[in-house]
Amino acid sequence: MGKTVHFETHAVRQQAEKSLHREHSVPVFETSSFIFNTAEEAQAVFAEEREGNIYTRYSNPNTDELVNKLCKLEGTEDGIATSSGMAAVFLGFFSFLRPGDHILVSRNIFGTTHLLITQILSKWGISHTYTGMDDLKQVEKKILPMTKILYAESPANPGLDILDLAALGRLAQKKGLYFLFDNCFATPYLQNPIRFGADLVIHSTTKFIDGQGRTIGGAILGSAEYIREVRQVARITGPTMSPHTAWLLSKSLETLSVRMEKHSQNALRLAQYLEKNPDTERVRYPFLPSHPQYKLARKQMKLGGGLVSFELKGGSERAMKFVNALKIMSITSNLGDTRTTITHPATTTHSKLTPEEKKESGITGGMLRVSVGLENIRDIIEDVEQAILHSR
Numbered sequence: 001m002g003k004t005v006h007f008e009t010h011a012v013r014q015q016a017e018k019s020l021h022r023e024h025s026v027p028v029f030e031t032s033s034f035i036f037n038t039a040e041e042a043q044a045v046f047a048e049e050r051e052g053n054i055y056t057r058y059s060n061p062n063t064d065e066l067v068n069k070l071c072k073l074e075g076t077e078d079g080i081a082t083s084s085g086m087a088a089v090f091l092g093f094f095s096f097l098r099p100g101d102h103i104l105v106s107r108n109i110f111g112t113t114h115l116l117i118t119q120i121l122s123k124w125g126i127s128h129t130y131t132g133m134d135d136l137k138q139v140e141k142k143i144l145p146m147t148k149i150l151y152a153e154s155p156a157n158p159g160l161d162i163l164d165l166a167a168l169g170r171l172a173q174k175k176g177l178y179f180l181f182d183n184c185f186a187t188p189y190l191q192n193p194i195r196f197g198a199d200l201v202i203h204s205t206t207k208f209i210d211g212q213g214r215t216i217g218g219a220i221l222g223s224a225e226y227i228r229e230v231r232q233v234a235r236i237t238g239p240t241m242s243p244h245t246a247w248l249l250s251k252s253l254e255t256l257s258v259r260m261e262k263h264s265q266n267a268l269r270l271a272q273y274l275e276k277n278p279d280t281e282r283v284r285y286p287f288l289p290s291h292p293q294y295k296l297a298r299k300q301m302k303l304g305g306g307l308v309s310f311e312l313k314g315g316s317e318r319a320m321k322f323v324n325a326l327k328i329m330s331i332t333s334n335l336g337d338t339r340t341t342i343t344h345p346a347t348t349t350h351s352k353l354t355p356e357e358k359k360e361s362g363i364t365g366g367m368l369r370v371s372v373g374l375e376n377i378r379d380i381i382e383d384v385e386q387a388i389l390h391s392r
């Protein structure tokens, strides 16, 4: 390949080596282990003196292809493909934290990550502080001597708040913290956090990377030095991805750029429609000029992404009525699908948060989160229009 290979070309052309059969499309390597020609070869591979696959919990051509491709797309060196997005988040924490450590967490994060921090890490003697991450001076004040990790998401789930990645990256570097960043909503096509100073990027590949809601998976990516730590933990604890899932996801990545262009175009159209509708209270989309961090979003993201969140006048009751009146959208908590999906975060993905936590994260009873799919957007807007009328 040439000197400057572009995103789309990496996404399509980064492939596992051909087998003896010279196949064009990479096959699935459904094998638990790999064989050696001699006992000495086995010894050399086990001793890491020679490269080679040993066992699929350690590595496999399909997971390697996926990770190599994701590394090219995120602009980093190495990674681990995991059995879910949560496994990637867990590996990120577990590889770098020890009892007595502390993590500083952005207030607006995915609900299950919040539970991992508050209900699991706390049992292992790891404390945390939640903070808004808009005001960097306030963030700096909350860093304690035992703080090890700065953890954030942007656009955040479900309110689509945008954080200044470069400023957070500089702060983490100045204070010697690991900066872990969940890039699930943006995908590597719209935003590359490592360019802005993140040390490790986490993905739930379940979402836009899969793109059709078929698999559960994740990835953690970063420098070879950091991933060496994570790999050791992953090999021993075993939350790695199956070859079949990796095979599907690597093929999905071939179309990520075109899908993200269309998701973003459709989502912007829906957000513009909702903003003009007199029945909505607040519409959030990173590329709407009314978004409080619009300029920042334009600076660090290529496009606004596929998610829109909004509130209908009439609170929780109206929101539920609206959802029930929809004819096309699927009511499901997943996102990043070709099909438009809708969630009521307060009673589903973020239902385990206490009322105070919901308030702090801006999750109201009337808030709805839409993952805009690849249908004709005129049909989706028509569906929203009729459901708004029916829910009055």
Ligand SMILES: Cc1ncc(COP(=O)(O)O)c(C=O)c1O
Pocket (backbone or CB within 6 Å): 084, 085, 086, 087, 110, 112, 153, 157, 182, 184, 185, 203, 204, 205, 206, 216, 217, 218
């Ligand atoms: C932002 C974000 N991070 C992480 C996850 C967890 O991913 P998974 O469901 O693949 O474990 C999700 C899932 O919804 C998510 O939205």
